Each structure stands twice: as structure tokens, then as C-alpha cells.
Amino acid sequence: MTEHTPIGLGHETTPVRALTHSGNFHADETLGYVILHYALAPQGDLRARILGDGPEDRLTFTRSRVPGQIQASDIVFDVGGVYDPAAGRYDHHMKNKPLREDGTPYSAAGLLWKDYGLAAIRNMLAEPVEDAMAAAIWQAVDKALILPVDLDDNGVAKMGRLSLAEIVSTCGAAWDTAELYGAEEAGKREMTGFADAAGIVARYLVGVVDRARASLKAVERVLRAYEQAEDKRILVLETGMPAEKVIFERDLPVVYVVSPAGGGQWNVKAVPPARGEFGQRVSLPEAWGGLEGQALADVSGIGDAAFAHPARFICGARSRAGAVAMARRALEIGAP
Template identity: 75%
Template sequence: MPEHTPIGLGHEATTTTALTHSGNFHLDETLGYVVLHYALTPMGDLRARILGDVPDDCLKFQRSRDPEKIQAADIVFDVGGIYDPPKGRYDHHMKNKPLREDGTPYSAAGLLWKDYGKAAIRNLVRTQVDDATIAAIWQSIDKSLVIPIDQDDNGVAKMGKLSLADIVSACSPPWDTAELHGPEEAKRRETLGFANAATAVASHLVNTVDRVRASLKATDRVLAAYENAEDKRILVMDTGMPTEKVIFEHDLPVIYVVSPTGSGQWNVKAIPPERGAFGQRISLPEAWGGLDGKALAEVSGIPDAIFAHPARFICGAASREGALAMARRALEIDAALKSQQN
């Protein structure tokens, strides 16, 4: 949290007016509005507020370049030529623009995320978490989403095709809308486009916050399971969850992950040599590939073996004990083959 109390996060009883520019819109100011919405009025109607379909709640939102409206607003972002957070000014287009510690220029979204992001996350997380978890979620989203937006908006690096930035841009009406339909209809479609973009960005942010929260929870469980593992090459998880990210980030020497599936069986999944790569650190036995049922049970020696993928990166059994036995047997076969080769 910044040293100053961001406008709207104190105990103000009055409505907070937030303003960004009208005209063409980008992911920068769209996310900025979404962050303010969840930080200040998470129960409000994000879309209807843009369209003017509901009376103003405690957050009033405007899109304008009118100097008088800019002057009167409590929070102004991506327009106005001023960066002064205690006064609610969050522009980044000045010559002496605000920079991150590594020299990356901030976007307006980045500046608002810095002041309002943790408040937004706190309102989005539906389970009880501590301040350290809120900070960890903030840091993860800052790195994975907000910094790329800063870079894209400032011409440092493009986010790439089919990114969230592209989705927002696709919500803008075509360049000839005013020519075809007149200025008033063009303005209406622009406002509708911003509302559509904000809805998409809000959905992404809500889902991202929850996924990061769950990822942090998974990290704790994976590390605990690894600590308790009899054989550090075999990670046994009692609940299905993402494990590969944790394995590579913590450089764990895991070869196979044993975990249950939704259908009640247990799978053995081989870890790739590098994160996101094809292949396996140790493939499942060649003789198992493509077999299932009785044939696999006979070849593997595991009575309740169910299947083995032809690519030999995953196999399964009907029980935890069976899957664990398959993982152990696969390691034994690999060790025997290497011994023969030597």
C-alpha cells in the first residue's frame, strides 16, 4: 500500500468521480477502470455505470477530454498530463513520466494497480487469506499482466496476437463508423465498445485473481508433499492440482507425479525435461505404451493397471497403490536398462 491513502479508500461518504479520456480506448485505461471498480465499488454494476443505465453509485465514471471535467474529477487517469497520486492524478504521458525501479515506464493501469490493486484483490478473493497472500497475488499479477501492459502501452514490447490488448481493441467500432452512421451513433457505439471491453477485462481479472490464489495454495501443498515423499523422484498428491510450475520453480528432482482424477482412478504423469517442453525426464516403459486393461496389467505386473498412453507420458491405475506401484516399477525398469547399457 502506498504511503498516502488513495482517494476513495479512506472513509469518504461522498461519491468518488473517476475520469479517463474519451475517443479511442486501449487495455491501459480499460483495466484502470476495472481496478477502480473492484477497489472502490465491487458490488456496483461495472457495465451499467459506463452506459449510464443506473443512477450513480459511490463511484461515478466519466470519459471525456473536457478540461473542466478533468479538473473537477477526483481521480483522473491516462489523461490530464499530471502524475500526483495524493491528488488522484494518474497520467503517464508527460516528458518526465513515472518509471518502475528497472526503468520500465508505467501505464495508467500500472499506476492505478500500484495504489488500488491490493484493495481490488482483497474484494475479489472469496476465501479468508492473510495480507502476505494478498501481496503475493498482487505481485504475481503485476508481473504476468500489468508489466506487459505497461510495456505495450509505452511502445517497449508488444503483448502479441490474441492477447487481452487485442480483445480490447476488437471492441472498438471501425474507423468509418461516424461516416456510415453519424457522429452521435458513433459515440454511442464507442461507449458500448468500452463497456464490452471492460466486461471482458473484468472477467479476466476476476478469474486471474482466483487462479493465482489457488496456485499459491498449490505451491504450499506440493512442497509439503515433496518434503514428506519417501522417494523424492515420485511426488504423490492426494488431490489433483497443478504441480509442474512448482517443480521447475523450486528445481525439484521429481520424475513422476501420482494423483487422483475426477473419475476415481489414479494417474502417473511424467515430468518433461524443461517446463512446457515435450518429452519426459524418464519416459514410461516402452513395453507399456498404448496398452490398456488386461494386456497392460500382464505386461506391467500391476493388477489394477488401466492404461498407458502411446507417447508414454501418462498412465493410470484403479487405485493409489496401483499408480504408485506403476511409478516405482517404471523407475526400476529405467534403472535396469541403464545398467545394461553401461
């Protein structure tokens, strides 16, 4: 991820001055600031630091295009015309812009994530994780969030409507703000908008990191449950968790996933023929569709059967044993 020690890491008490450009802002530099916040000064006030009205902390943040301020800053990103990470310079707007190994151009956020992402992850997680898990989370977040920001910011592929990029943009002031309210008020609204956007991006990044951690944890548990399964077509999970991703990535022959649904009930969910598609590898029995309670128990022969969806992709029972029995019965009836 990096072969040098990024500025500010390894010297946790040294003050760091970070700067990005003023004016219109995007997901790129907003996310870049949030990454630096969590990597270098997570105890500081993310919003107040932008507005300049918070208590002093290790990280100082400025939005400016003034050459003297750029030169005086320790970390400069998305402005300045230089990519030199050892010197704390993370721009990507040059002719010879920094590229990923596959040729995809980086955004400033991508460049900062490469150097500061691991430190940010460790400060975001509630509990410490081993190096291998931290690296896996870094990779998952890079793919799910950072790469799309790189692509969007460089005009390669838009994130689309209602995306993080769109939400960040709507935090900015409208084009005629200065015309309507004057330059001073427009400047205030610009800074407030950036602070608003940073708060949204920070919450989103924390959520993406934690979901990546939980997803990786789920992989281990799903594979363990699969290894222990008597019938490899029925996956029994003792806790609800995402399983479909693992099933398709590992090409597991699972047909039904049994897991608790709350309130003492256990559900049987049919696996689709391909990830994200409608339909099922093996639908639940046609005779069960739309039935509940005693009517379903009579038809299925499972005494505590609770319900079966009319679309026959999910059903449930009032016990673990009942749900497993429903899955087995469904396979007896419907498996080719």
C-alpha cells in the same frame, strides 16, 4: 506498493468521481477502470456506470477530454498530463513518465494497480486472505498481467494476437463508423464498446486473481507432499493441482507426479526435462506405450493398470496404490 492513502480508500462511503479520456480505448485504461471498480465500488454495476443508465453508487465514471471535467474529477487516469497519486492523478504520457524500479515505464493501469490493486484483490476473492497472501497475489498478477499491459501500452513489447489488448481493441468501433452511421451513433457505439471491453477485462482479471491465489496455495501443498515423500522422485498429490511450476522453481528432483484424475482413477504424469518442453526426465517404459486394461496389467505387473499413452508421458491405474506402484515400477525399469 504505496506510501500514501489512495483517494477513496479508508473512507468507504465517500463518493468518488473517476475519469479517463474519451475516444479510442485500449487495455490500459479499460483495465484501470476495472481496478477502480473492484477497489472502490464492487457492488456497483460496472457496465451501467459506463453507459450512465444504472443506479447511483459510490463511484461515478466519465470518459472525457474536457479540461473542466478533468479538473473536477477526484481520480484521473491515462489523461491530464500529471502523475500525482496523492492528488488522484495517474497519467503516464509525460516526458518524465513514471517508471518501475527496473526502468520499465508504467501504464495508467500499472499505476492504479500499485495504489488500488490490494483493495481490488480483497474485494474479488470469495474468502478473506492474510496480508502476506494478498501481497503475493498482487505480485503474481502484476507480473502475469499488469506488466505486459504496461509494456504493450508504452510500445515496449506487444502482447500479440489474440491477447487481452487485441480483444479490447476489437470492442472499439471501426474507423469509418461515423462516416457510415453519423457522429451520434458513433459516440454511442464507442461507449457500448468500452462497456463490452470492461466486462471482458473484469472477468479476465477476476480469473487471473483467483488462479494466482490457487497457484500460491498449490505451492504450499506441493512442498508439503514433497517433504512427506518416501522417494523424492515420486510426488503424490491427494488433489489435482499445478505442480510443474513448483518443481522447476524449487529444483525438485521429481520424475513422476501421481494425482487423482476423477472417476476413481489415478494418473502418473512424467515431468519434462525443462518447464514447458516436450519429453520426459524419465519416460514411461517403452513396453507400456499404447496399452490398456488387462494387456497393460500383464506387461506392467500392476493388476489395476488402466492405460499408458503411446507417447509415454502419462499412464493411470484404477487406484492410488496402483498408480504409485506404476510410478515405482517405471523408475525401476527406466531410471538411469
